[in-house]
Amino acid sequence: MNRTGSQNHVDGVAIPDRLSLLDLIPLEDLQHLQDALAEIGRVKSVISDPDGHILTMPSNDIPVCKTVMQSSRGSQDCLRNLQRLSGKMKQERRAMIHHCESVGILKAAVPIVIQNMHLANWWISQYCTELANPSQMVFYARQIGLNSDTLLHAAEQSVQITRAEFEKALNLIGQLAQKITLLGYKNLMLLRDNSKLNHLQSELDRYKSELEKLIQARTVDLVNVNKRLKLEVLERDLVEEQIARKSKLLDAINQVLHQVVADRSEQSLAGTCLRAAQVLTASPFGFMVEHQEDEWQVVAYEHLGEAKDTPQPLQLQKKFEVHGIWSSLVQTGKPVTIQSTIGNPQWRPLPEGYPKIKTLMAVPLPRQAGISGFIALANNPRGYALIDQTDVESLAKAFSETLMRTRAEQANHHSEKRFNLALDSADEGLWDYLPQKGYVYYSPRWFTMLGYSAGELPYSFETWSTLTHPEDLPVLRKTFAQMVPGLEDAFGIELRMLSQAGQWRWMQTRGRTVERDADGRALRIVGTLIDISKYKQVEMALQKANEELQRLAALDDLTQIANRRRFDERLADEWRRARRDNTMLAVVICDIDFFKRYNDTYGHVKGDDTLYAVAQAINAVLKRPMDLVARYGGEEFAMVLPNTDLAGATRVANEVKAAIETLQIPHEASRVVPFITLSFGVAATIPQGNSPAKMLVEQADKALYKAKAQGRHKIVQADPAIFTNRRAIP
Missing domain, CATH: 3.30.450 (Beta-Lactamase)
Structure with missing residues (x-):
């Protein structure tokens, strides 16, 4: 009704x-x-x-x-x-x-x-x-x-x-x-009235239930708020420490993976992994042992700070005797940590040529990778913590998989397997996309990185699209639009994805086509997903710091306007633009009259204040974003005025001249008037051919000297014919 x-x-x-x-x-x-x-x-x-x-x-x-x-x-x-x-x-x-x-x-x-x-x-x-x-x-x-x-x-x-x-x-x-x-x-x-009454009763019951829940939640919040406040500082410190630690781990893994890209030998790969583990755990000494050719062999050795002429154990004794704690290590596959070898009944000294061991941590290489061996790190004066063990296990896992894939690549000589050598197995999700069926397999780790349970979301490309940030979705779709028809073989992109907690997390995904049909279209695309949120935060912080450094590098400390370096860069850019667009470009150079006398009379501190006031007054006159004023040197200022002819630049100079006169800064030592004044040189032209931008500055500077010669506190224009004559010279 x-x-x-x-x-x-x-x-x-x-x-x-x-x-x-x-x-x-x-x-x-x-x-x-x-x-x-x-x-x-x-x-x-x-x-x-x-x-x-x-x-x-x-x-x-x-x-x-x-x-x-x-x-x-x-x-x-x-x-x-x-x-x-x-x-x-x-x-x-x-x-x-x-x-x-x-x-x-x-x-x-x-x-x-x-x-x-x-x-x-x-x-x-x-x-x-x-x-x-x-x-x-x-x-x-x-x-x-x-x-x-x-x-x-x-x-x-x-x-x-x-x-x-x-x-x-x-x-x-x-x-x-x-x-x-x-x-x-x-x-x-x-x-209908009865239905409305029932609805109102239902609403009343719901509001009552919600109110009870709200009161209960508020009570719990008040109880826990003090705990949260105490934990915030601890959590922040812990996060910062974890970020730093993960950054070091990522650098270490990247060093290992770089060996694959550089196509180095297995010994070089083992040495790089060992040195990265030493840096990660602050270990002066370390070595790596692998079971090869039916015996245990030292494949890498590093003693930081050791004299170069000291014989290496690899030269003295490549074979390594596995007994005592080493035998227990390879049999159980569990890490061994000794905070002090003194009085430890399990410890047996290493063969001659090895340094004396005080603290030790040994981590086995993953057995599932098909490699038997271990990484031994020693002599960290503070001993070894669980985080050291966890990081070295991640590094060992990456090293083992990289080593196995390197060996597989050497055996098969298949270029497609080379891509898989870069997989960071320490913490990444896998995906397998079948475009013609619209099916995407997501590994359990793919889900858990975003806070979801394995299989909680549909195995479809729509799931990926739905979780992707709207600003990054075009990048994802464009990437696969190029991959599916065979326009690209591999890709690597960074995008934001929505976690189960409602937070946008930065993820890095890489993929490669591994199967194609007769027409070259992709039948199967596989790849990985890595959470780079913490590293992205570090990257953004560095980028912001760099931007601030660049801004400060282009700023004059005293006057807080652009410096000579920024002026030269801007003039070069505008000169090229004006030559391309066939438009006018003007430069105005001005100088404070009798400024040396001013400093001698009022002192350099007062002189610095005057330079700042004059600079800010000139900057206030320039209304267009494209215009720029810079401190050219000493008491001299220069302006770049794009799309401005000689008459327009002269009007700007007159506005600046009037603005400085309005300041009424006393200058009893001036021979013009008892206040601070400026002299101006103005030049404008349309850049032609290969003529340099400094030509425009030179003519404005000459006009400035004419203004000074004519008694100062004047505006003098450069003769436009000068530029015409210069262009006419062959």
């Missing part, structure tokens, strides 16, 4: 302005009611909406009407009568009776109205003996093209009632329809 506008009232019940009869009485019940009343009144009956659209099936059809409707003209006559009567009913909203004297039919309609709401029309009709006139029926049958005998026979078969009986049936139907409709409406309102 559609409710709009104001409401009427009947018996204290509010009535909406728009309502349908079918909102009050179901169609099936309405049909049964119509059939019953039509049977009682022995009339034909049907119900329509106020516009004449039929709502129910007709009850008790009249043979005469049925026969007339077989004629096209008869059907049209009936339709016109119905439309005329419906329109009148819609306007007057009262019961009406229409006589179809040509066939002896009485037709009437009762409007179903609640107050001023016209809901429907209840139509009844029947063959009336008082109106029946056989001669008229014969005449009408001929008019509409029917057989008169057929029409008369239909009249004989029709139920015949008197006008009084018809009006009685009409009155009964009208009263019953009106009462039943009102009862239906009240029932509808009751149901």
Whole structure:
């Protein structure tokens, strides 16, 4: 039911302005009611909406009407009568009776109205003996093209009632329809009010539950707030330490992976891994042992700070005897840490040529990588912590997988395997994309890096797209749009992805096509996903610091405007732009008059203050972002004015001159006026050919010296013909 506008009232019940009869009485019940009343009144009956659209099936059809409707003209006559009567009913909203004297039919309609709401029309009709006139029926049958005998026979078969009986049936139907409709409406309102009451009760219960939860949550928050405040400092310090540690670990792993890219030997790879582990754990001494050719061999050795002429154990004894703690290490595959070898019954001194061991940590190489061996690190004066062990295990894992893949590549000579050697297995997720099926396999680590449970999200490319930041989504889609058709073989991109906690995390993903169809389109693309959020934070901090350094490098410390270096860079850029666009470029050079006398009179501190005030006044005059003023040297300032001719540059010089005069900075030693003044040299040209930008500065500088020679506190323009003559010189 559609409710709009104001409401009427009947018996204290509010009535909406728009309502349908079918909102009050179901169609099936309405049909049964119509059939019953039509049977009682022995009339034909049907119900329509106020516009004449039929709502129910007709009850008790009249043979005469049925026969007339077989004629096209008869059907049209009936339709016109119905439309005329419906329109009148819609306007007057009262019961009406229409006589179809040509066939002896009485037709009437009762409007179903609640107050001023016209809901429907209840139509009844029947063959009336008082109106029946056989001669008229014969005449009408001929008019509409029917057989008169057929029409008369239909009249004989029709139920015949008197006008009084018809009006009685009409009155009964009208009263019953009106009462039943009102009862239906009240029932509808009751149901809706009851539904609203239930809804309000439900809302009240929900608000009550939410309020109780909120009170409970607030209570818990108040209890825990002190704990959180205490933990924040500790967490921040811990995060900073973890970032620094992870950064060192990443550098160490990158050093190992770089050996693959550089295509170095296995011994070089082992040495790089060992040195990285020593730096990571602050270990002066270390060595790596691997089981090769049925014996344990030292594959890398490093003693930081050892004299170069000291014999290396690799030269003295490549074979390594595995016994004692070394035997336990390779058998159990568990790391060994000794914080002090003094008095330790498990410790046995190393062979001759090795340094004396004070503290030791030995980490086995991962067995699942198919390599047997270990990395031994020694003599960290503070001993070794669990984080040292964890980092070296990650490094050992990366080294082992890199070594195995290097060996596989050497055996297979397959260029595709070279990409997999760069996989950082320390902490990364894997994905496997089948473009033609739209399926993407995500490894458990892929999910957990983003805080989701393995398999929590669908294995589809849409999952990846949904989690990607809207600003980075075009990069992701463009990348795979190039990979799938075979336009690219491999890629590496950085993007932000939404974690389960609602945070955007920086991720690095790399991928390569490993299978193609006959047309070169990708059938399978595999790759990795790495969380680089912490490293990205470091990178952004460094970038911000670099930007600040660049800004400071281009700034004059005293005047806080651009320095000579920035001026030269900007002039060169604008010179090239003006030459390309064939536009004017102007330079204005100005100098504080008798500034040496000013310093001698007022002192250098006051002189510095004056330089700052003059610089800021000039900068305030330059309104366009493209204009630049710089301290050119000493008490000299220079302005670069793009898209400015000689007249425009002169106007700017006059504005600067007026601004300085407004400052009224006393200068009793001046030979011009007793205040600080400036002299100006102005030059402008359109750069042509290979002429240098310094030519424009030289002419502005010469004009400045002319201004000084003419008594200072003046603006002198460089002769434009000078630039024309220079361009004319072959």
